[in-house]
Amino acid sequence: MCGIVGYVGGRPCLDLLVAGLEKLEYRGYDSAGISVIDNGQIENVRAVGNLENLRAAVAEQADEGGGVAVAAPAATTGVAHTRWATHGRVTEENAHPHGDCTDRIHIVLNGIVENHAELRRELAEQGHHFSSETDAEIVSHLIERNYDGDLTDAVRRSFGELRGHYAFVAMHADEPGRLVGARKECPLVAGVGEGETFLASAIPAFLAETREAVAIENDEIVTIGAGGISITDSKGNPVERAAEEISWDEAAAEKGGYETFMLKEIHEQADAVAETIADRLPSDDGVDLSEVELDDDYLRGIQRIVIVACGTSYHAGLVGRYAIEEWARVPIEMDIASEYRYRNPVISEHDLVIGITQSGETADTLAAMRLARENGAKVLAITNVMGSQATRDSDAVLYTRAGPEVSVAATKTFVAQVASMYLLGLRLAELRGTLPPERIAALVAELKSIPSKIETTLAVSEAPAREIAAAQAEHDFFLYLGRHIGLPVCLEGALKLKEISYIPTDAYAAGEMKHGPIALLDESTPVICIATDSPVLEKVLSNVEEVRARGAETIAIVTEGEEKAAQVADATIEVARTDWILQPIVAILPLQLLAYEIARARDLNVDQPRNLAKTVTVE
Ligand code: F6R
Secondary structure, X not given: OOEEEEEEOOOOOHHHHHHHHHHXXXXXXXXXXXXXXXXXXXXXXXXXXXXXXXXXXXXXXXXXXXXXXXXXXOOOEEEEEEEOOOOOOOOOOOOOXXXXXXXXXXXXXXXXXXXXXXXXXXXXXXXXXXXXXXXXXXXXXXXXXXXXOOHXXXXXXXXXXXXXXXXXXXXEOOOOXXXXXXXXXXXXXXXXXXXXXXXXXXXXXXXXXXOEEEEOOOOEEEEEEOOXXXXXXXXXXXXXXXXXXXXXXXXXXXXXXXOOHHHHHHOOHXXXXXXXXXXXXXXXXXXXXXXXXOOHHHHHHOOEEEEEEOHHHHHHHHHHHHHHHHHHOOOEEEEEHHHHOOOOOOOOOOEEEEEEEOOOOOHHHHHHHHHHHHOOOEEEEEEOOOOOHHHHOOOEEEEOOOOOOOOOOOOHHHHHHHHHHHHHHHHHHHHHOOOOHHHHHHHHHHHHHHHHHHHHHXXXXXXXXXXXXXXXOOOOOEEEEEOOOHHHHHHHHHHHHHHHHOOOEEEEEHHHHHHOHHHXXXXXXXXXXXXXXXXXXXXXXXXXXXXXXXOOEEEEEEEOOOHHHHHHOOEEEEEOOOOHHHOHHHHXXXXXXXXXXXXXXXXXXXXXXXXXXXXXXXX
C-alpha cells in the first residue's frame, strides 16, 4: 500500500511531487523517493524515514551541485513514491524509484509482483544487475528488456509478463514529457489539468492542482503527457473514458471518499488479504513460506505451538488455533500476552511461540516473545510493520501485508492476520502430511477466492447492517454468541462494538449460555449469533432457539443459502460461502459494519475512540 505520484507538464515538478507525497502521508510509510528527467537523463533521490528526511536529501544533493533540485531549466517530468515495505528491508536501496541497468528507466510501484523470484532469476541470467531486494525493481528491468523505442509498448509487454496485484508508473530518459502507468487491482488515477497531467495512487495527491480525475481500470495501460492522457487495454485497444469532476474536500479525499478511515479500511480488506496471500500461494496445490526463516525439519518436529497476542491480534490467533489444530494436528496453547508474561509459563525448546502484533510494538506481546526466547523456544512474529521491534525480537517473521492502518479499531490487519494463520496452518499440514494433497489443493483454491468473497460479502451486508443498527443502536447491552470457529468471531465483533460505540458487550461460547449468562436475557437484549456453516451449526441453531424463547431479539450471521439458519433468527445478514474453517474471515465483516453503523448512529468518532490510541510505528 505505497503511495505513487507522477507529473508531466509545464511547471517545475519537484515541489508538486513533494506536495503530492505530503497528501499521501496518511497512508503511512517508511521511506520515500523522487526521480525527475533532467536534460536527457534521470536524477534520483531517496531517503529512509519521513518527508523531512527526503527534503534534507534533496538539499544535500543541491549543496553538492547536483541532484533533482538543480536542473536548469527545472525538470517538468517526474515520479515520486512513499514506501510501506513488504519485500526487502527498510533501506535507501529498497526505497523507490527503481532504475534499470542503464539508469534510463525508472519506475514506482504499489503492490506485490507475485512472480518476482522467477523473473529476477531469468533477468539475472540474461545479465541484469539488481541493486535492491524488492519485487518492484524487476519491473524496471523488464521494461528495459522490452524497450524498443516506445515506453508505452514496453510497459504493455512487461505488464503481460507480470503476475500479482499492483499499479506502477514508468518513465524513460529518452521520452521526457511522458509517463506510462499500468494497473492490476491496485488503484491508479489520472488528474488532468491545464497543460499538465498527474498520475497517482490516490486523488489527494493532485487535488490541490486539479479536480478533473480519470480512474484507470484493471488491466489498462495509461500514457500521460502535458496535453492529456490516452488509455488502452492490455492488448493495445483504445479505451475512451471522460474525466470526472471530484467534489470531495481535502479531508474526504484523504479517506478515499469514505466518511472515516475505519470505513475506508473495512473496504481495503479484500486487498489486504490478496496481498497477504499473493506470492505465498504460487501454485494450485501448495503454500510457499520460504521467506519465513524456520527450516522445514524444525517445523515438522514442533511438539507444541503457543500463540501470544493482545486484543484483536489475540482473536486472530484464536481463529488460527482452530485451523492449525484441525489441519496440522499440532497442539496449540493460546494466551493473552499480558497474562503469559507474568505466569511463569512452561516453555521448552520444542515449542514454537508465535507473537501476533500488527504494530510489532505492543509491550506485552514483545515481553512474552522475549520470555519465550530466553527459555529456549523459537519465536515467530506475525506483524504488519517491517523493521518493528517484533521483527528484531524473533527468530523468524511472517508479514501481513495490510498496509498501514490509521483507524484505531483494527479491521484490515485482523483479516490479514487470519489469512497468515491459514497460510501457516496449511504449510504445517503439508510438511507433516496431516492432510491429503487434494484437501490442501481445495483449501488453497478457497483461500485464493477469499478476496472476492470479502468484496461480495461487504457489498451485500452494508444495507442490512445499517438497517439493524438503526433499529438497535439505542440498546445499552449486546450479547454475542458463537461456537467453535464462530467464537473468536464473536469476541472480535463484541470488541469492535465496545471500543467504538462504548456499549457494554459480552461474547460467550454458546454452549456456556445455560451455565449463567442466560440470566441476562430479556426483550431488551439484542443477541448476535454466528450461525455460519460449520459442523456445529445445528447446535448453534438450538442455542438461537433458546435465546428467542427468552424474548431476546436474535440477529444471526449466516452463510448464503443456509435456509434453516435464516429461518430461526429475527434478522439475518448473509456472508459468502467458503470452506467452513475459513468462514471467520468473511463472518467478521458484517460485525465490523454493524459496530461501525451503531457508532455512527450514535454520532461517535469511530477513528479515534475515547481512551484508546493506535500504536504508531512509522512517522
Ligand atoms: C482493537 C485493537 C487492539 C489491538 C491490540 C494489539 O481494534 O486494535 O485490540 O489489536 O492493542 O495491538 P497490536 O496488534 O499492534 O499488538
